[in-house]
Amino acid sequence: MNRNIKHVLKSAFNAPQPTKKEAFLNSLPYPKATTYEFFLSQLGYIRKRFWCLSLLLFVGMTIFSTQLKHGSEIICFISTILPLLTLLTITEISKSMSFHMGELEDSCRFNLSKITLIRLSVIGIFHFVILLLVLFIFRDNSQYGLLRYALYAVTPFLLSSYLSFWITNHFKAKDTTYICGGVTIFISLSVFTLHSNYTELYNQNYTILWAAAFVAISILLIKELYFLMNERIRQWNFA
Amino acid sequence: MELCIDRISKQYKNKIAVDRLSLNLTSGVYGLLGANGAGKTTLMRMICGISKPTSGEVKFNGMDVSEERYRDALGYLPQDFGYYPEFSAQDFMYYMASLKGLTKSQAKLKTKELFEIVSLTEVAKKKIKTFSGGMKQRLGIAQALLNNPQILVLDEPTAGLDPKERVRFRNLISELGKDRIVLLSTHIVSDVENIANTILVMKNGQLIHKGALEEIIMIIKDKVFECTVDDKTAEHLIAAYPVINMRSEGENTFLRLVSDEKPHHTAVNVSATLEDLYLYYFSEVIENE
Numbered sequence: 079m080n081r082n083i084k085h086v087l088k089s090a091f092n093a094p095q096p097t098k099k100e101a102f103l104n105s106l107p108y109p110k111a112t113t114y115e116f117f118l119s120q121l122g123y124i125r126k127r128f129w130c131l132s133l134l135l136f137v138g139m140t141i142f143s144t145q146l147k148h149g150s151e152i153i154c155f156i157s158t159i160l161p162l163l164t165l166l167t168i169t170e171i172s173k174s175m176s177f178h179m180g181e182l183e184d185s186c187r188f189n190l191s192k193i194t195l196i197r198l199s200v201i202g203i204f205h206f207v208i209l210l211l212v213l214f215i216f217r218d219n220s221q222y223g224l225l226r227y228a229l230y231a232v233t234p235f236l237l238s239s240y241l242s243f244w245i246t247n248h249f250k251a252k253d254t255t256y257i258c259g260g261v262t263i264f265i266s267l268s269v270f271t272l273h274s275n276y277t278e279l280y281n282q283n284y285t286i287l288w289a290a291a292f293v294a295i296s297i298l299l300i301k302e303l304y305f306l307m308n309e310r311i312r313q314w315n316f317a
Numbered sequence: 318m319e320l321c322i323d324r325i326s327k328q329y330k331n332k333i334a335v336d337r338l339s340l341n342l343t344s345g346v347y348g349l350l351g352a353n354g355a356g357k358t359t360l361m362r363m364i365c366g367i368s369k370p371t372s373g374e375v376k377f378n379g380m381d382v383s384e385e386r387y388r389d390a391l392g393y394l395p396q397d398f399g400y401y402p403e404f405s406a407q408d409f410m411y412y413m414a415s416l417k418g419l420t421k422s423q424a425k426l427k428t429k430e431l432f433e434i435v436s437l438t439e440v441a442k443k444k445i446k447t448f449s450g451g452m453k454q455r456l457g458i459a460q461a462l463l464n465n466p467q468i469l470v471l472d473e474p475t476a477g478l479d480p481k482e483r484v485r486f487r488n489l490i491s492e493l494g495k496d497r498i499v500l501l502s503t504h505i506v507s508d509v510e511n512i513a514n515t516i517l518v519m520k521n522g523q524l525i526h527k528g529a530l531e532e533i534i535m536i537i538k539d540k541v542f543e544c545t546v547d548d549k550t551a552e553h554l555i556a557a558y559p560v561i562n563m564r565s566e567g568e569n570t571f572l573r574l575v576s577d578e579k580p581h582h583t584a585v586n587v588s589a590t591l592e593d594l595y596l597y598y599f600s601e602v603i604e605n606e
Contacts, residue, residue, distance in 0.1 A: 108465070110389075110418045119415040125403070178399030184367040185393035186416035187385055187464070193416065 116188050120196045128170045128201075135162060136208050140215060149221045150280070154273035156212055157231050158266045161238035163208070167201050168242045168258045171306075176252070194307045209235070222280070229288040230280065236295045238265045243302040318344050318378065320364070320468060320498050325373030327359050327522075334359040336522035337373070346494035348513030349502035350591075352599040356522040357502040358396055361472050364500065365393045377468060389418065392466030394457045396473045400445045406432070406456055407441045410463065417464040424463075431459040434489065450477035458486065462493075469493060471501040475508050487512045506592040516591070520598060530591060537575055537589045537597055544584035545571045554580055561596045 096102075111119065139159045143152045174180040174190060184190040213228055222230065242258040249257060272279055320342040327335040335356045351357045362368035364375055366382040375382040377390060400409055407428060414424030432438045435455040445453065454477045461469060471490075475483050483505075490512050493499055503509060509516055516533050518526040526533055541561070546554065551570035555563070558580055562573040573587070574580060575597045 108423055109420050111415070111420050115420070116415065116418065119421075123412060123415075173401065177401050178397060179401065181362075181367055181395045182393070182398045182413070182460070183416055185365045185388065185391060185395075186413070187389045187418040188416050189366075189385075189388060 113188075116192075117196055120193065121200060124170060124197065124200060125173075128166055129204075131166055132163060132204065132208065135159065135166075136211070139212070143216060149216075149227075150273070150277075152216050153222065153227060153230050153280075154270060156216070157234045157273075158270045160209070160212075160231060160235040161262050161265045161269070163205055163235065164238040164242050165255075165259055165262050167205070167239070168246060169255055170201060171197055172246050172254055175246075176255075191307050198303065198307075226280075226282070226285055226288070229285070229292055233288060233292050233295065234265055234269045236292065236299060238262050240295050240299040240302060241265070243299065243306060247302055247305050318467060318498065321374075321376045322364065323374050323376070325360075325363055325370040325375060327356075327363060327368065328371045333522050335363065335370075338522070338524050339373075340517070340524065340527070342498050342500065344494070344496055344498055345514040346490060346499045346501070346512050347515045347517055348509030349500060349517045349519060350506065350509055350595055351502070351519035355519040357519055358472055359522075360519070361393075361470050361500065361502060364468075365391060365470055367393075389464065390467040392461035392464060392469045394461045394471045394474055396476075398457055400453075402446055403444075405442050405444050406437055406448070409445060409456065410460060413460040414463050419463065427463050427465075428459075431462055434462075435459045451479055451482055454478055455482070458489075467497045469497060469499045471499070473503055474501055475503055475505055483508065506590075506595050510591045518594075518598065525598070534589050534591060534594060537594050539586060540575050540577060541573065541587050541589045541593050542576055542580055542584040543571070543573045543587050544581050545569050546581060546583065550581065559597050561593050 139156060143155055146152050146155060169176075171194065174183055174193070180190055183193055209232060213224070213231065217224055217227070238261070241261050245257050245261065246254045278284075320340075322338060322340040322342075324337045324339050325335060326333065326337050338356075338360065349357050349360070359368060363370050364382070366375070366388060377387055380387040380390075401412075404412065410428040410431070411421075411424050414427065419427065428441075429438075432441050435458055437452065437455055437459065440448070440452065445456065448456065454474070458471070458474060461471065474490075475486060478486060487508065490499055490501065494512070494514065501509075501512070510530060514529065516526070516528065516530060517524060518533070526536065544554075545566055547569055551563070551572060554560070554572055554574060558574040558576045560572055560574045562571075564571050573593075575593065576584075579586075
């Protein structure tokens, strides 16, 4: 059509008022976030204090350990401190329950199981990196060899994680942090006592026992994490 | 648009909260009435997929309640909801938008639009912990609308709202109910009376009535009476009939009660309201609470 005619028509007639504009707009699909975008968005919702305290624990542990002379002292110190990371994990993972956000979160497209899985993955990866760094930094200071060194450092941490998640799954949300705190400190002190008074437990003869404990606790931990993500986190179902 | 609830039941240990309930909902506003413990919240949780039915199923346009696509079409306001203490109202909306799968730009746009609707623009950056009950409730309503849901489930949405806010909320719900399914539960009978196209009455986990206001009220039509009698007669009538309202008027007592026949020679038959029906059905439960 001739451009001038178009212009004249436009000025001669008023455009009609839109009808059913709202219904039309509602029918248009709005752009949606992908699972990857959702994963990235959730990183920002892990509390700053979790990152700060985890890093503080790692840096403090590393600085203090470098002052120790013997490999056995270093492993004693590291395996005593590492379980404290569990406490930070529990407060972050159970925050939906603690602040009564779970019901609201569970009704969303990315529901509570997905949110918990993402939180667990991010925190798990972060703590795994911390563990690797610790093992890497002190690999030459240990008379035990890397495998035994890793077993001695990680097994108490796993035990503390397993017990903390078991408590989260079986106690009321408001009490869990305190009980987990008590259990974590108990494990830390026990590890310290074992190192000081039962040094034979760290002989090569017992490596198989440590390895068995590592595997058994890992299986139990996975079981508790599965229960947490699929059942326990929906605490309103336990009415 | 059809939400099919097919013979769903929920049992907690030895208590049946919802008992083989079936419903088909199309677009419109549905008001769910029932006393505490009638099973309203459990039913709503099952419709939202956050509580798994012991038996039966819930489907929306063929989608199962457990599917992500179903939750994508859902907006939910629970009876009690919390918030992370560090959140401002805006942070809360952005967080909920991320869980509902909105992009950042969409989240900003929708938050701004919804804050205008629920009058929270001025306090968008304030911490939620400084909010009054009504403001918190309005924030809850706003988050439920973030993803432009086709199914909107609101559990006690008017709790904590002042009369002016309630009127605005009613208008908003009426508007929303034109092209989506809105299911709301409340104890405030007048809210249901004013907004709902269909009223659902629940008792002991079962749906005992379903219909428009006029149909529902028919159940006690010609059964509501008012009379003013002396205290002794009042005592006798209170013991014999479900009393909906009573007040002292000097030496006499005014009574509004439900009866199949004229309870007293001075009693006059009056038109029934939804509140009469509610109190008639749930008087036992209310007395026991």
